[in-house]
Amino acid sequence: MSAYLNTRVSLFSGRLWHAEDYDALMQVADEDIGDALNRRGLPQLARGFDNRDPLSLEQRIIAEVLDETRVLLRPLHGAERAFLIYWTERFEVTNLKTLLRGKMTGERPAALLARLTPMGAFGRLDAQTLAHAEDVVELLRRLEAGPYAGIVRQARRAFEDSRDPFMLDAALDRHYYEGLVRRAQPLEDALGAPMRKLMGALIDRINLVWLLRYRFNYNLPPAQVYFLLVASRYALPSAMLRELAALGSFDAVLGALPAPMRARLADTTDIAALFARMDGSAAELAGRILRSGAPPLARAFAYLLLRERDLRAVRAILRGRHLGLPADDIRLAIAHDPGGNA
Amino acid sequence: MFRAEPLYRVQIMVLASEAQDMALELARFGVFSPARFEDQTLPENPADAYREAWLEAESRLAKLAERCGLTEPPEVPADAVPPSLTDLIGLNNWLGNVWSTCLSATESETRIQEELRHLDALEETLDKLARLDVDLAHLLRADGLLAVHIGSLPSAAVKRVTEALAMTGSLVSLFDHVGDQTYAVIAGPRERDAEVRGVLAQAGWRELPVPVELRTHPDAARAWLAQMRREVEARSGAECAAIDALRAQFRPRLEGARLSLILARPLAEAALVGVRGRGGLACLTGWIPRRQLEALRSALDARFHGRYWLQTAEPARHEASKVPSLVRHPAWLRPFAPLVKAYGVPRYGEFDPTLPFAFTYLLLFGAMFGDIGHGGVILLLAVALRRFLGRFVWVGVSAGAVSMLFGLLYGSVFGYEDLFEPVWLSPLHHPTHVLTLAVTFGVGFISLTLLINARNRLVAGQGAHALFDSGGLAGLVFYLGAVAGLASLAGALDLATPAWSVAAIGLVTVVVYKWAESHAGLGERILVTLIEALETGINLFANTLSFMRVAAFSLNHVALALAVFTLAQGLSFAGHWITIVLGNVVIIVLEGAIVAIQALRLMYYEGFSRFYSGDGREFVPLRLVGAK
Numbered sequence: 001m002s003a004y005l006n007t008r009v010s011l012f013s014g015r016l017w018h019a020e021d022y023d024a025l026m027q028v029a030d031e032d033i034g035d036a037l038n039r040r041g042l043p044q045l046a047r048g049f050d051n052r053d054p055l056s057l058e059q060r061i062i063a064e065v066l067d068e069t070r071v072l073l074r075p076l077h078g079a080e081r082a083f084l085i086y087w088t089e090r091f092e093v094t095n096l097k098t099l100l101r102g103k104m105t106g107e108r109p110a111a112l113l114a115r116l117t118p119m120g121a122f123g124r125l126d127a128q129t130l131a132h133a134e135d136v137v138e139l140l141r142r143l144e145a146g147p148y149a150g151i152v153r154q155a156r157r158a159f160e161d162s163r164d165p166f167m168l169d170a171a172l173d174r175h176y177y178e179g180l181v182r183r184a185q186p187l188e189d190a191l192g193a194p195m196r197k198l199m200g201a202l203i204d205r206i207n208l209v210w211l212l213r214y215r216f217n218y219n220l221p222p223a224q225v226y227f228l229l230v231a232s233r234y235a236l237p238s239a240m241l242r243e244l245a246a247l248g249s250f251d252a253v254l255g256a257l258p259a260p261m262r263a264r265l266a267d268t269t270d271i272a273a274l275f276a277r278m279d280g281s282a283a284e285l286a287g288r289i290l291r292s293g294a295p296p297l298a299r300a301f302a303y304l305l306l307r308e309r310d311l312r313a314v315r316a317i318l319r320g321r322h323l324g325l326p327a328d329d330i331r332l333a334i335a336h337d338p339g340g341n342a
Numbered sequence: 343m344f345r346a347e348p349l350y351r352v353q354i355m356v357l358a359s360e361a362q363d364m365a366l367e368l369a370r371f372g373v374f375s376p377a378r379f380e381d382q383t384l385p386e387n388p389a390d391a392y393r394e395a396w397l398e399a400e401s402r403l404a405k406l407a408e409r410c411g412l413t414e415p416p417e418v419p420a421d422a423v424p425p426s427l428t429d430l431i432g433l434n435n436w437l438g439n440v441w442s443t444c445l446s447a448t449e450s451e452t453r454i455q456e457e458l459r460h461l462d463a464l465e466e467t468l469d470k471l472a473r474l475d476v477d478l479a480h481l482l483r484a485d486g487l488l489a490v491h492i493g494s495l496p497s498a499a500v501k502r503v504t505e506a507l508a509m510t511g512s513l514v515s516l517f518d519h520v521g522d523q524t525y526a527v528i529a530g531p532r533e534r535d536a537e538v539r540g541v542l543a544q545a546g547w548r549e550l551p552v553p554v555e556l557r558t559h560p561d562a563a564r565a566w567l568a569q570m571r572r573e574v575e576a577r578s579g580a581e582c583a584a585i586d587a588l589r590a591q592f593r594p595r596l597e598g599a600r601l602s603l604i605l606a607r608p609l610a611e612a613a614l615v616g617v618r619g620r621g622g623l624a625c626l627t628g629w630i631p632r633r634q635l636e637a638l639r640s641a642l643d644a645r646f647h648g649r650y651w652l653q654t655a656e657p658a659r660h661e662a663s664k665v666p667s668l669v670r671h672p673a674w675l676r677p678f679a680p681l682v683k684a685y686g687v688p689r690y691g692e693f694d695p696t697l698p699f700a701f702t703y704l705l706l707f708g709a710m711f712g713d714i715g716h717g718g719v720i721l722l723l724a725v726a727l728r729r730f731l732g733r734f735v736w737v738g739v740s741a742g743a744v745s746m747l748f749g750l751l752y753g754s755v756f757g758y759e760d761l762f763e764p765v766w767l768s769p770l771h772h773p774t775h776v777l778t779l780a781v782t783f784g785v786g787f788i789s790l791t792l793l794i795n796a797r798n799r800l801v802a803g804q805g806a807h808a809l810f811d812s813g814g815l816a817g818l819v820f821y822l823g824a825v826a827g828l829a830s831l832a833g834a835l836d837l838a839t840p841a842w843s844v845a846a847i848g849l850v851t852v853v854v855y856k857w858a859e860s861h862a863g864l865g866e867r868i869l870v871t872l873i874e875a876l877e878t879g880i881n882l883f884a885n886t887l888s889f890m891r892v893a894a895f896s897l898n899h900v901a902l903a904l905a906v907f908t909l910a911q912g913l914s915f916a917g918h919w920i921t922i923v924l925g926n927v928v929i930i931v932l933e934g935a936i937v938a939i940q941a942l943r944l945m946y947y948e949g950f951s952r953f954y955s956g957d958g959r960e961f962v963p964l965r966l967v968g969a970k
Contacts, residue, residue, distance in 0.1 A: 109401070110394040132401035134441050137449060150498075153546070167544060221537040227506040227544055242509055 004075045005296035009303050012068060013290055015041035016303075017310040022334065025317050026327045033318075042314065057318060061311045062091050062117045068307065070121070072300045079190075080297045083183045087304065088122045093176050095125060096148060100168055103136040151175040166218075170228050177206060177230040187297065194294035198301055200234035201282035204261070207236050208278070211244055212253060212271050222246045235261060283309055345694050346667035346958070348632040351379070353625055354642075355651040358388045361617060361624035362424040362609040367645050368626065369608035369964040371638055375666050376628040376964060378616035388624045389613035392427050396610035399434035400603055402441045406596055409444055410589050416601045418969040424605035433599055440592050447585045454578045461571050463494070463520050464550065465564075489535035491542065493549040494523040506541045510534040525550070600968070608964045629657075629666055629961065657690065659803050665690035668961035675700055677736040685946055686956015691801045693794050695954055699945055702787065704744045706941040709780075710895035712748025712769075713903075715756030716930050720745060741938070752896070756926050757903025769896040770904075776893040784889025785825050787949065788882060792818040795953035810855035812878035813952060820848025821882045852878055885948045892944075895937055902929050 021040060028036045037046035044064040045057070069088055073081055095116045102112040109131040116127050124147045133139035140159070143152040151171055159167050181203060188196040207229045214225040222245040229241050235258055236244070247253050254265055254274075264281055268274040286302035294302075313334045320330035352374070356364045368374040406412075425433060495503060497519065504514045512530025519525070530538055609617070618625045630638055635654060642650055657665045667688050671679055678700040688694045711717070724731060724738025731738060749755065753764025769776045796815050799808035808814045823845030830838035856871045906925030910918045950956065 108394065109398055129401070132398060134402070134438065134445055138445055141449075141452070150496075153496075156546075171544065221510075221540060223506040223509040223537050224540040224544060226509060227502055227541045231502065238505065242505065246509060 002075070002296045005072065005300060008072060008075075009290070009296065009299045012072075012303055012307075016306055017313065022313055022317060022331075023327075025314065026321070026330060030321075033321075037314075042311075045314065045318075057315060059117050061315055064311065065304070065308060066091070066120060066122060069304065072304070076297070079183070079186050083180075083187055083297070084300065084304075085122065086180060086183050087301070088119075089124075089179075090176055091117050092119055092123060092125060093172050095119070095127065096143070096172060097165075097169055099125075099127075099130050099139060100136060101165055102131070103133060103139045104163075104165060106135075148172075170214075174228055174230060177203065181230060181232065191295040191298050194289045194292070194298035195301070196234075197285055198282075198289060198298060198305065201278070201285050202305070203230055203232050204234050204236045205275070205278040205282060206230060207232055207241060208244075208253075208257075209271060209275050211241065212250060212274065215245060215253075216250055217271070279309065344697065345692065346669050346688060346690050346961075349629045349657060349665060349668065349690070349961075350632050350635055350654040351377075351627075351657055351665075352630055352635075352655075353379070353381075353627050353653045355623055355625050355653075356646070357649065358619055358622050358624040359426065360646070360649065361389055361619075361626070362392065362426065362606060363645070364624075364626060364642075364650065365609035365612050365617075365964065366424045366605055366966075367642060368612075368628075368638075369966050371634075371641055372965055373634050373668075373963050374626075374628050374630050374638070375668075375961045376612040376615040376626065377664070377666070379627045381618060381625070381627075384618035384620050384625050386619045387613070387617065388619035389609055389617035392430060392606070393610040393613035395427070395430045395434045396603065396606050399430065399437050399599075400607075400610075402434070402437040403596070403599055403603055406437065406441055406444060406592070407600070409448070409585075410593055410596060412593070412596060412600060415968055415970045416597060416604070418601065418604060418966060422601065422605055424609065425602045429602070430606055433602055436595075437599060440588075440596070444585070444588055444592075447581060447588060451578065451581045451585065454574055454581060457574050458571070458578070460548075461567060461574065463523070463525075465567055466518070466520060487532055488529050489532040489538065491528040491538070491547070491549060492526075493528075493542075493547055494520075494525045495542070495545050495547045497522050497524045499545045500524050500526070503541060503545045503547075507538060510537045510541075512538055523548075604966060604968045607967055611964060628964075631668055662690050662802060663957065664959070666961035667692075667694075667958040669694045669696070671696055674736065677733045678703070680734075681737075681942070683960075685950050686954065687958040687960050689802075689955050689958035692798050692955060692958065693953065695794075695950065698790070699949075700740075702949070703941050703945055704740055706892055706944055707741050707937060708744035708748040709892050710937040710941065711745045711899060711934060712752040712896060713754045713756065713899065714746045714749035715754075716926070716934070717742045717745025717747075717749055719926075719930055720934060754900065754903075756922075757900070757906060757929070759900065759903075768900075769893070770900040773893070773897055776896060777890055780889045780891075780893035781886060783892065784886045784948070785821075787889065788885055788952070789818060789822065791949050791952040792821065798953055798955075806855070810851050812852045812856075812874070816848050816851035816855065817878060817882070818848070820845050820852060820878070823848055824879070824883075825886075849875065849879070885952075888944065888948055891940060895933075895940060899929070899933060899937075902933060 017040065025033070025036055025040075034046045037043075042064055044060045044067065047060070066088060069084060073084055076084060098115055099112065102115070112131045113127060116131070119125075126146070130139055130142055133142055137160075140152055140156045143149065144156070159165075181199065184195065184199045188199060210229055211225055214220045214228055215222070220228075222242075225245040226242050229245075231238055232241065240258075244253050244256055247256060250269075254262060254268070257265065265274055265277055268277055283306060286305045289302040290299050290306065292299075316333045317330055320333060325333075354364060354368075500514075500516065507514055507528060507530065510530050511534060512528055515527045515529075517525055517527060528538065528542075612626055612628075616627070618627070639652065642652065667690050669679075669688060675696055679696050681703070682694075682696045682699050708717075719742070721739050721742025724735050724742060727738075728735040751764060751766035753759060753762055753768055755761050759768055759770065767775065792813060792815075795813045796808040796818070799805070799811075799814060810816045812820075823841050823843070826835055826837050826841035827845055829835040830841055835841070853871055853875045856874045857867065860867045860870045862870060903925075906922060906929070909925065910921035913921055
């Protein structure tokens, strides 16, 4: 089975994009974009390209990722399978946030349902019932009877007091990534450095970007910032995160980072640039692991990380073209794409 | 019975304001299956708003029905009319208001229950508070230097909260644990209390309101708790009464709302497939059986007095995969239909194999499991379990009856072969004869499937395939010629030369057809043609030999019974009969299940795979759902 997964990942890795592919997509004629996407192994995007609704584009991108994840899951079982399935769950967390925000703004169920990403077999939420909840209180009550009961129960009281969607968003994100770290732990022990490095690059980036954003954009106090970060044991362990959260400026935080990370992030002056730098080095790492003889699951995870990065860039190009932006601006957007949650 | 009813593709144009009446009329008629037909001249979706309002109203009504106990489906009067879009939106808004009222009452009740649980926890912690060994009255003074919080938080968050609050100079002291909640006292410098509150809010902290009474004498504290409980329970009673009053107040109109939504459903469902329109017109598109067109016209004329326009068209041949299949079976055959549908729905125009399936399946089952006693038990079990089996009871009864019939032919009762002379033959004593019969049956069965396949191909406009392919008439000619040739070799027939000549003609025809059909390079073409010709022969004969299992299982049945009797022979009277009974139970359960599956496998694999595409669409008409 590991031979199957290795072969499958190797075949899939031929679909990954290079800088010249992005340039080619920027230059291809409008009527040929569908074909170009098809040739680059993005049939879901190609199929719906005539409809240029950016939200539909987002949904199609996720459908593409889910399709490929489904193929990679076939030979997996046990903790490895659970990990990759959980990796897809963040799209459902996004759906959950969409539902919550939709209910807060009184959005019509049909419009709300159209904005949700179809999760297919990966879905655990009863979107129809939840979208037809009368208001956010009913929605939260219904969620308390579902797979997100734990986190919702914890966040509901705080939310009812403050009515601040940030409370729920931050709690859902933190809960999700802590779940990911928990599921990765036995795999890191079993599969060794490649898996640990991939997880480390991901969680360290998330924690550092969140820390800077909460601390200096939202001006939250250090204790609250620390509480909202993901409990970590990678390059930025919890004790260091506490120290960093207590610092008073962006530069001070950068100056207090471990030396290798500090060297990588030298000269960055804002969160977007910092994200891009960390994302770039995470992608380099994932590329190395993908090309190496690492355990199949680590290679599969590395592929999925790179694939999503590609798709984010493709999304930026398609949106940029749709808005008629110059190619240089689109390239800049690709370089500074702050990603989903981080 | 052997194929789907011929259908017309219909487009019914009606005023958009009457679309819901038209959909209801079609649902009452019960044979209109909505379908989307692309039409550039009708760019609008006039029923989308109707569907959206209906979906929302239906969802609200379902929640209210659950709360109010609406269970009886209502009667739909013959003259009932569906709500207009305006009425439906009004109804939806009213349902929204009722649900909000109901929800706030229910939410209040839920909160009261939470408060009661909280009081329970408070009572439990009272003793533990006493053991804190601190002067709470002093500690909780509002003007102290320390800000103190007493309350609970999810146990999973304790570690993180403790670490975060350490950054504010606060201490966390845990003193109780109830369920997934941990009770704690948090003390820290008052000037950083805002930070502490921020963390606690995020962590799902629940402050324990420690009243003055609780900070003093335990008896006073208990009295205060009892007083609080009485107040909360009184509020709970009031809320329950309010909910009951709401139920009584809204129930009659909710019944009416349910009827309205039942009447509105047909248009909402049709809109899912697509009701197109333009200006003030709506167009419902779908399929109806050809023979019911005039009846439909009459029904629509009576209802709409000419205020509609109906256009029909024959389905084009190339649309066959999009046309639904409506196959009507007599009541006695219907229980077998799900077994055929488990393989697939017949494509429009395709041969429906339900009738031959039923006969052949029963025949195979009886032949493999022929025993009067065992068949009788299956029959009686099916009757006894009729509530559980539903309409499948008939499958069980007929399988039992056919098993009994073959038991009579084989002379077998509960495995005893010597109680009476077999009417036909005993498989155990004539194994070669039984094997020959099974293979002969297989030849007949496979020939029939090839004929049906040729017919299906002809109907689908694939004449060349029907005539020259390995699954068509040429394949059949080869197969029958080869079978006759082999029979001649075995000495059963004396037709060797003509038989092999016929087989050769069939095979050459297939090879030429495969060659013509293949569009590859020369080498690949030769390879494909040779392999496909070889596969034709191997498949047909392997499938024929597969029918030997029919004989094998009929022998197996007897052999199992013999094994049981051999085991029982050496035992005492009681042991003998216990072994006989248990052995027969094993035969009925184990072998019965295996034979049922084998018969199904022969039907699906040797039969259906040869001629039945099963990729059709089911004819799903609009109907009135949820009414009596």
